[in-house]
Amino acid sequence: MKQLIDRMQKYLNGSIWGKRILFSVLGAAIGYAYYYFIGCASGACPISSNPYISTMYGAVLGFVMTVGAKKPAGETASEHSEH
Numbered sequence: 001m002k003q004l005i006d007r008m009q010k011y012l013n014g015s016i017w018g019k020r021i022l023f024s025v026l027g028a029a030i031g032y033a034y035y036y037f038i039g040c041a042s043g044a045c046p047i048s049s050n051p052y053i054s055t056m057y058g059a060v061l062g063f064v065m066t067v068g069a070k071k072p073a074g075e076t077a078s079e080h081s082e083h
Contacts, residue, residue, distance in 0.1 A: 025059070
């Protein structure tokens with residue numbers, strides 16, 4: 001278990017896309033859990049009555065949470081404009 005955690009930390013340290021993917025997957029899991037445990041049996045609730053919609057909604061929210069994240073330490077805006 002310790003090796004898995006170490007590998008994940010090493011992968012996520014410099015990769016903003018790794019963090020975005022991780023948060024998207026966690027958001028999808030939370031979205032599905034919301035459907036499963038809280039859900040709407042009548043079908044009147046557009047998000048929580050369908051497992052696909054609630055899962056995608058959670059994934060999008062997880063991704064959006066990382067959009068404002070800072071760039072890795074060695075990269076600045078001026079370096080981006082030079083390429």
